[in-house]
Amino acid sequence: MSKSSPRRFGGKSTATVTVIEAKVHRSSARNAKMAFILTAVIVGLLSAVVAASYWHPIVALFVGALIGVPTGAVVWLLVRVWPVIRLLWWWSLEVFLAVVLLTCWVQLANHTPTVVTLLVVALVVGVPAAIPTVRRQVIAWTWCLIVRHRLRVCFAQFIIANQSGSLPLILWARPTPVGERVWVYLRPGLSAKDLESRLDKIAVTCHASTVLIERASESNAAYLRFDIKRREVLNARVGSPLVDVIDPTAPVSASPLTVPTALDLPDVDAPTITLPAQGKPAGKKPATTANGSKPAASSASDDTDDVSDWI
Amino acid sequence: MTTTTPTTAGAVPVGAGLSMFDPVFIGIDEFGQPVYLDVVYHNLLAAGEPGGGKSGLVNNICGHGVLCDNTRLVLFDAKLVELGPWRDLADAFIGPDIDHGIDILRRLLVVATNRYTWLLANRRRKLAEGDGMSVILTVIDELAMYSTVLGTKAQQEEFSTLLRGLVSLGRACGMPVVAATQRPSWDIIPASLRDLFGYRAAFRCTSLNSSNIILGQGWAEQGYTASDIAPTNQGAAYLLAEGGVPRRIKAAYLTDTDIYNIADYAAWTRRPTGTPAPAVDPTEWEMAA
CATH class of the missing domain: 3.30.980.40 (Threonyl-tRNA Synthetase; Chain A, domain 2)
Structure with a gap:
């Protein structure tokens, strides 16, 4: 099927072709003709060669033609209906499921009263749904x-x-x-x-x-x-197993910190700001936001924290 | 910086008994499977916009590190609060002080060089679990603070150069580096430093380009872009590690209480010197110091 088509399509299109089902369908007629000729000739010749060892060569030729032409016809038919077979194959599972379900339904409806039928359907559909x-x-x-x-x-x-x-x-x-x-x-x-x-x-x-x-x-x-x-699953919080290997009642053991008292902007004198002049982001974007969220940090780190927001 | 074990307890429980050579749990993937990282032989770079969940990932690794036997932590955190809970358990905790950071990096490089000499003398190329040497885990939160904001230009460059040395040397001698930053573009972190990190975690970004900077060129075009992470979904990230293809993960989250509980417990069970000193330890740390 794919052997014969490039000679036609190659001439009129560029190197790439957008595949459209209709085009495939049209080419299948040509492919079927080619398949018929090739199969008939090859099978016919082979049959004739084999038959020649039993009969006269001229009779063998007729025998070859008799075998080759029907075989070619079968192949022609297969290639001709190939798009349909392919379609059936694509939908085979759905077709199978539909047949099974319909058969079940019909059998059930024929052999049981309506109430029982509905009850069975309700159970078969309802239990998985529930x-x-x-x-x-x-x-x-x-x-x-x-x-x-x-x-x-x-x-x-x-x-x-x-x-x-x-x-x-x-x-x-x-x-x-x-x-x-x-x-x-x-x-x-x-x-x-x-x-x-x-x-x-x-x-x-x-x-x-x-x-x-x-x-x-x-x-x-x-x-x-x-x-x-089609869905995000990593939304929930993931816990750490480390929490399970420790004893949460361990005695507190933090070393004492010297907590600075200058926790607001007016508390810090201008000369004590130790940000370097060389730091590019610091030069461009002065620390303007007030940030009182870090009582344990020193005054210098208060400023640097603000700057880090601009990086 | 070492802590003293509280004397109120009559007996100290045996610690969790983890090892840095164990895979470190960092979260789950989209199939619900746990994601582990082999941190000891790899360097990890976590990046993404503020509030993306970088600190959650870094704290998971720190939490594992402090519960590990024979593991030392060196923590860099200009913001103090992200890695601050582990400060008493770390051998060095560097706040917004680039001079201190440079000193520590120099010491670490000496240790790394000494370790490689030791490995050479022992006809080896890589540190293994049974060698009795401690794993020195360096964790840097907000790398950009040290490479662009704090100190003078010369200091920042020196910091980046030393860190590049540590990242390239530390992998095989048990000195891994875990760094977090917001946008690792070349003007913030030298590309030569960024490319040395083998593991990449891209938390939410605002653009395809930012995501590409973290994960590497070309991933966004193939559909792996951290810009499609919802802003509300903190901790979700693309992790580029084993397998060669980024995969979507959700980093485990430790609440502040969890973090302090783990820190307290680790401080309780650790020996006063931070880690037990094995008999065969060639004491590079003291030599380096």
Whole structure:
């Protein structure tokens, strides 16, 4: 499929082509024709060669044609419907889930009274919805399903790919605390660098906050990992285990400090300010803010603290 | 600067028994996994805007350090209050006094040189846990105060040069440096000094450029920028350590009470000289002094 298309597309476009599904669809007719001819000729010739050892060569040629043409037709059909097969493959899990759910529903509705049916449905739907852990798991895995489709939309709609329009292989996805992690295998024509310049657009398409791309393999640059982040989890305060290894009733052992009494600006005489003239930030931005938040500090450090705010 | 153990207690409990060679817990990552740093063989630079949580990270490392056996602390804090709780446990606590800081750095460099001579004599290249030598942890809060504000221009340059020496020498001889500052651009900290820090922690920044200065060129373009940290989310940071890719962490937070409790407990359980003197210790510290 990808072998035949460059001869047509190469002429009329620049080195890169924005992949549009319609274009892929159009090229599949040409690809199917090529596949039919190639398969029919190769299979026919091989069959003829094999048949020639049993029959007369002319008969063998007819036998070859009889085998080659139907095989070519099968391949033509496969290539022709390939976009549809691909689409079905992309949605296979959803289709499978829908079939299972509908079958279950129909069977349940046919074999039980309405009240029992509704009760079972209420339990099957309600229990996971009521238990937060299960609910979050279900939602997280649902997002994994969604995000794989959204990533494919990204690749198909706005990420420059190769001339035959082949999309990267979007492999498995799994939930992470912040969103999802999806593994992707790039096809020729794309690189991690290309994708990094479109992180914001990918995030928008995936309905996410940010997207990060990392290489998933040291040895293969095509194998990438997308980290899709849609929620901030590091909000709560994190405690330190050091607190648990100590005895909080330890006797206080701070050495006495000489606490300065000049804790306000009028208490400090002008000449006692010891800020150096050389310090650039100090020269540009004089310490103007009043700061009485540090009673234990000396007067000099009061001033330096103000200056540090301007760095 | 050493503390005297209070005499009110009849018996002193055995200390926490940590070691600086243990991984230091500093927080959790986005997967909820604990994040540990191998501080003893790495230098750490924490940077970000004021109120980002740098001091929380630095205090975690200090708290671990004071509870460690055979560990000495050298603390630089021009603001006094951030590292002040540990002042009695430190071998040196330098406030807004750059002369004192320069003296201490000179002594540390002598110690580092002596240690490397010792390592050479013992046919080694790196200090290990069983060597009986103390780990000297240097912690600097608000590095910019010493490199741009305090003292004369010459003193500031000398400070930066000496610190560069310590950062480049100290890694393999058990003398790591942990520094915190707000924006480590070249006009505040020489780029040659900044680039020596192996571990980087970028707390909230206002711009992509600031984040790049901390983590290194190019990370913001790849989506790793500390400017996307919410201003209200104190302690969240991008940590560039093992793995080679920055990861989002949340630094553990110690309240003031926690910090003083740990300091009191450490002072209670530590020996009056700060650390126990091992029999095989070649006493470089005294030689250097």
